[in-house]
Amino acid sequence: MSSASQRLPAAQLKRFTADALLAVGLPAKDAATCAELMARADLQGADGHGIFRLPQYVRRIKGGAVNVKPKVKVAREAAGMALIDGDNGMGHVVMSFAAKTAIAKARTAGAAWVGVNRSNHAGPASLYAAMPLAHDMIGLYLAVGNANHMAPWGGIDLLLSTNPIAVAAPGNEANIVLDMATTVAAYGKVKTAVQRGETLPEGWMIDHQGRPLTDPKRADQGLLVPIGGYKGYGLALVFGLLAGTLNGAAMGSETVDFNADDVTPTNTGHAIVAISIAAFGEVDEFKRRVDKLARERSAGRSPCRAWRASGCPGSRAARSSRSARSSASRSRSPCARAWTSSRGN
Numbered sequence: 001m002s003s004a005s006q007r008l009p010a011a012q013l014k015r016f017t018a019d020a021l022l023a024v025g026l027p028a029k030d031a032a033t034c035a036e037l038m039a040r041a042d043l044q045g046a047d048g049h050g051i052f053r054l055p056q057y058v059r060r061i062k063g064g065a066v067n068v069k070p071k072v073k074v075a076r077e078a079a080g081m082a083l084i085d086g087d088n089g090m091g092h093v094v095m096s097f098a099a100k101t102a103i104a105k106a107r108t109a110g111a112a113w114v115g116v117n118r119s120n121h122a123g124p125a126s127l128y129a130a131m132p133l134a135h136d137m138i139g140l141y142l143a144v145g146n147a148n149h150m151a152p153w154g155g156i157d158l159l160l161s162t163n164p165i166a167v168a169a170p171g172n173e174a175n176i177v178l179d180m181a182t183t184v185a186a187y188g189k190v191k192t193a194v195q196r197g198e199t200l201p202e203g204w205m206i207d208h209q210g211r212p213l214t215d216p217k218r219a220d221q222g223l224l225v226p227i228g229g230y231k232g233y234g235l236a237l238v239f240g241l242l243a244g245t246l247n248g249a250a251m252g253s254e255t256v257d258f259n260a261d262d263v264t265p266t267n268t269g270h271a272i273v274a275i276s277i278a279a280f281g282e283v284d285e286f287k288r289r290v291d292k293l294a295r296e297r298s299a300g301r302s303p304c305r306a307w308r309a310s311g312c313p314g315s316r317a318a319r320s321s322r323s324a325r326s327s328a329s330r331s332r333s334p335c336a337r338a339w340t341s342s343r344g345n
Contacts, residue, residue: 010042010043013035013039013042013051014032014036016051017034017035017038017039018031018035019031021034021057021058021061021090024061024068025068026061026068030068030089030093033092034057034093037092037096037127038054039051040127041123041127044124046126047188047192048186048187048191048192049123049124049186049188050123052191052192053123053188056258056259057090060258060262060263062262063262063263065258065261065262065264065265065266066088066089066090066120066265068090070086070087070088070090070093071087072084072093072094077105079105079108079109080110080112081113081114081115082098082101082102082112082114082115083114083248084097084098084101084114084115085117085118086117086118086268087118088118088119088120088265088267090120090122091121091122091123091270092123094116094119095116095127095128095272098116099128099272102114102272103274105274106132106137106274106275106276107135107276110275110279110280111279112274113271113272114271115269115270116243116247116271117249117267117268118249118267119268119270120265120266120268121266121268122143122268124164124166124179125141125142125164125166126141128272129141129166129167129177130175131272132168133168133169133175135274135276136170136278136283137276137277138167138168138274138275139166139167139168139273139274139275140165140166140168140273140275141164141166141270141273142164142242142270142271143164143239143243143268143270143271144161144163144239144240144244144250145162145164145187146161146255146256146259146268147161147258147260148160148252148255148257149161149183149187149222149224150183150223150226150236151223153226153229153233156208156223158223159252160233160236160240160252161236161240162181162183162224163181163182163235163236163239163243164179164181164182164239165179165182166179169290170286170287170290171287171291171294172287172288172290172291173291173294175290176290176293176294181227182226182233183224183225183226183227183232183236184204184227187259190204190205190219191219191259194216198216199214200213200216201214202214203225204225205219206223206225207223242271243271244269245269246269247269247271248269249268249269249270250266250268250269251269
């Protein structure tokens with residue numbers, strides 16, 4: 001079989017994923033939560049964080065690195081904050097609990113910051129930043145990545161991850177959703193390129209001599225390049241402090257490479273903030289102004305067609321989701337083959 005794209009109904013992918021997770025011990029409700037969010041990641045174009053990750057999750061569950069029946073709980077709290085103990089559960093389950101907690105607290109406090117420790121990889125950041133949108137709230141999400149692929153600026157020791165940020169703001173016509181790693185490319189994109197045997201774009205990675213690395217076969221020897229040079233390094237550092245160190249989660253040399261280690265809990269840290277728009281003013285007026293900003297960006301002049309097509313943050317994901325939902329979700333055949341082969345391990 002080739003690695004050419006196959007198109008499968010989103011519902012079929014969800015069932016497949018839920019059944020796979022049920023088979024390794026997740027309760028039905030948690031398996032359905034993970035399957036829904038993983039399929040949603042694919043639908044919005046985040047291929048490196050969707051169904052693609054299923055074989056890896058299964059390996060870590062089988063290796064004992066993930067607790068399939070966690071008791072996720074609020075460990076500390078005040079009016080506008082909480083600290084969630086994820087009990088080493090699946091990241092999608094833990095972060096869904098954290099997002100609901102932040103939204104509930106923001107209803108009364110106006111805003112709420114919820115930190116998380118003892119969690120796991122949870123997929124793309126935008127999934128969770130977008131959860132407050134349905135409640136007329138702004139969402140902000142930070143995380144410590146699950147493997148160190150970046151060195152401090154000027155060094156070669158891998159002490160930082162891609163440590164992403166996502167911010168989501170609601171509009172009437174469209175939402176603005178920023179989702180970005182602090183590196184030029186998230187490592188999930190590198191992994192999908194490696195799976196397909198594609199040459200890595202120059203600027204994604206460098207080797208230990210600082211030279212561009214584009215050979216997918218050597219990706220595990222490279223360092224991810226931070227966005228904006230030393231500024232991206234600074235952002236990765238402070239995002240890690242807020243999502244990891246503040247919460248008692250892993251950061252820096254404590255980070256476990258979940259790509260190479262199937263037996264060690266990662267103690268992944270996240271943070272989610274929910275901000276009630278009504279606490280600051282009229283919700284409809286805010287959404288009207290968001291729509292105005294989005295229209296101005298779409299109508300603005302650009303020196304080339306490609307730049308103009310970029311639109312506002314989240315517009316490409318929204319187009320991808322609409323296109324996929326109108327036909328079928330994207331899935332690459334190696335994912336199903338990898339899962340099939342992993343069942344016997």
